[in-house]
Amino acid sequence: xxxxxxxDIRYSEVTAKGLYLGRxxxxxxMPAAFLAGRELLSPAARARAAGKFPGLAxxxxxxxxxETPFNQVSVYNNFYEFGTSKDDPSHYAKNxxxxxxxxxxxxEAAKPRKFSIDEILKLAPLEERIYRHRCVEAxxxxxxxxxxxxxxxxxxxxxxxxxxxxxxxxxxSRGEMPQASGMDFPYVEGxxxxxxxxxxxxxxxxxxxxxxxxxxxxxxRMILPWKYGFKxxxxxxxxxxxxxxxxxTWNTMQPTEYGFYSNVxxxxxxxxxxxxxxxxxxxxxxxxxxxxxxxxxxxxxxYTGMDLKKNF
Amino acid sequence: xxxxxxxxxxVFLLALTPACWLAxxxxxxxxxxxxxxxxxxxxxxxxxxxxxxxxAITPLRRILRLPDLxxxxxxxxxxxxxxxxxxxxxxxxxxxxxxxxxxxxDFVKRRFIIAGLVAFLAMLPLAITSTAxxxxxxxxxxxxxxxxxxYLTAVAAVFHYYLLVKSDIRLPVLYGSLVGLLLLYRVGxxxxxxxxxxxxx
Numbered sequence: 049x050x051x052x053x054x055x056d057i058r059y060s061e062v063t064a065k066g067l068y069l070g071r072x073x074x075x076x077x078m079p080a081a082f083l084a085g086r087e088l089l090s091p092a093a094r095a096r097a098a099g100k101f102p103g104l105a106x107x108x109x110x111x112x113x114x115e116t117p118f119n120q121v122s123v124y125n126n127f128y129e130f131g132t133s134k135d136d137p138s139h140y141a142k143n144x145x146x147x148x149x150x151x152x153x154x155x156e157a158a159k160p161r162k163f164s165i166d167e168i169l170k171l172a173p174l175e176e177r178i179y180r181h182r183c184v185e186a187x188x189x190x191x192x193x194x195x196x197x198x199x200x201x202x203x204x205x206x207x208x209x210x211x212x213x214x215x216x217x218x219x220x221s222r223g224e225m226p227q228a229s230g231m232d233f234p235y236v237e238g239x240x241x242x243x244x245x246x247x248x249x250x251x252x253x254x255x256x257x258x259x260x261x262x263x264x265x266x267x268x269r270m271i272l273p274w275k276y277g278f279k280x281x282x283x284x285x286x287x288x289x290x291x292x293x294x295x296x297t298w299n300t301m302q303p304t305e306y307g308f309y310s311n312v313x314x315x316x317x318x319x320x321x322x323x324x325x326x327x328x329x330x331x332x333x334x335x336x337x338x339x340x341x342x343x344x345x346x347x348x349x350x351y352t353g354m355d356l357k358k359n360f
Numbered sequence: 361x362x363x364x365x366x367x368x369x370x371v372f373l374l375a376l377t378p379a380c381w382l383a384x385x386x387x388x389x390x391x392x393x394x395x396x397x398x399x400x401x402x403x404x405x406x407x408x409x410x411x412x413x414x415x416a417i418t419p420l421r422r423i424l425r426l427p428d429l430x431x432x433x434x435x436x437x438x439x440x441x442x443x444x445x446x447x448x449x450x451x452x453x454x455x456x457x458x459x460x461x462x463x464x465x466d467f468v469k470r471r472f473i474i475a476g477l478v479a480f481l482a483m484l485p486l487a488i489t490s491t492a493x494x495x496x497x498x499x500x501x502x503x504x505x506x507x508x509x510x511y512l513t514a515v516a517a518v519f520h521y522y523l524l525v526k527s528d529i530r531l532p533v534l535y536g537s538l539v540g541l542l543l544l545y546r547v548g549x550x551x552x553x554x555x556x557x558x559x560x561x
Binding site: 116120121123124128132134135185187229230231301302317320321322324325327329330332333334 | 466
């Protein structure tokens with residue numbers, strides 16, 4: 049079969065004369081355009097300019113330390129639902145659906161109920177809080193989170209006198225999380241009620257001025273800057289007010305290595321490694337780890353009279 | 361074919377590829393947000409893989425009837441030592457920054473550090489006596505006896521890996537099974553040989 053091809057050039061394919069004459073100018077402008085594009089991708093610009101949450105209220109709890117770049121924080125995650133390697137979650141969580149989403153706040157409460165993610169976003173004014181975040185594996189980051197104190201949510205359901213602890217549960221679905229391994233799911237965490245009501249305890253819906261990427265616990269997670277990172281449970285679907293100390297996943301797995309409290313404490317080693325120092329992502333040398341990750345002034349009073357070596 | 365010179369070169373280049381890959385990523389500043397951890401894990405992974413590979417040579421020679429595989433054993437063993445040295449140096453220099461106080465504290469307190477050190481130190485005499493001259497000087501039998509230290513290295517290396525992972529033990533278990541299998545094969549071989557040739561007075 050012979051396929052005839054028209055030899056003509058359609059008029060729409062002809063370069064306009066002005067464009068043709070200006071081609072050198074266009075080429076000359078390329079490097080600048082390239083640089084501008086790069087600038088937009090830098091975390092600070094990315095967030096505050098184009099993010100979902102522009103013009104956030106600044107929090108007095110924020111640190112002035114240098115933020116870890118977004119492109120490091122978002123590819124270095126512990127989120128075993130999406131695989132146990134640090135770079136697994138940013139791969140496998142890409143298509144994780146976080147809308148619609150509801151969080152059930154229940155248990156020992158006068159008005160237990162479910163909250164949609166939209167309701168959560170509007171419950172209280174969103175703030176930007178730049179916190180230090182210290183992983184139990186002795187690395188750390190500084191992240192501008194978005195959210196408000198968990199107490200605002202808990203007050204909505206009115207905890208009863210029997211509510212002494214708060215139990216959290218992450219979303220889990222084997223179908224959506226085939227890479228999940230290394231522990232029992234769903235992931236659970238817990239706090240004492242007074243810890244949960246502490247203003248530093250952040251109900252977090254975003255970072256770097258934007259929504260949370262799935263690998264960082266979208267659409268809603270906890271941030272507890274004075275505790276090791278694993279306490280800051282991700283992708284929460286249930287918050288239950290309870291009378292007795294609830295289980296937390298890592299403690300259930302290895303009770304000698306991970307406690308219920310898991311406050312950052314340089315003088316209590318993990319049985320297998322030292323907690324005296326940490327490596328801030330982006331830095332070569334280790335830096336000393338601070339008691340309560342440097343939030344002692346705010347939270348030390350929660351633990352007055354407690355033996356923190358025993359209650360690690 | 362295994363006797364050809366170029367085959368040895370190919371094996372050499374293959375064994376060197378991971379190191380080149382690491383160097384390339386380092387050159388491109390592409391070592392993940394935590395480069396020291398990445399280098400540590402990468403070199404450790406390749407050290408243990410090379411140890412498993414050297415242990416596999418003898419069984420494979422017999423099973424595949426490829427006695428010439430012996431030609432690569434020393435080289436692969438030395439590559440195991442090469443990656444283990446990088447691994448050790450990364451921990452010692454980059455991670456701990458030659459902080460002897462912390463390093464000594466680790467030696468005393470951390471079982472996985474002790475296991476890793478045992479694995480590494482056991483390789484040291486093997487690397488030193490890996491030359492033909494040393495085989496001659498020591499005599500084949502004594503040399504071979506010394507080089508059975510590699511079994512200790514393999515077991516200690518697996519133990520080292522197993523002790524340090526937080527919860528996902530799949531890889532340490534995999535390497536452990538491989539080492540276990542390769543050692544069991546030797547036990548089986550030894551028992552068979554003993555039965556075949558009963559005790560000589």
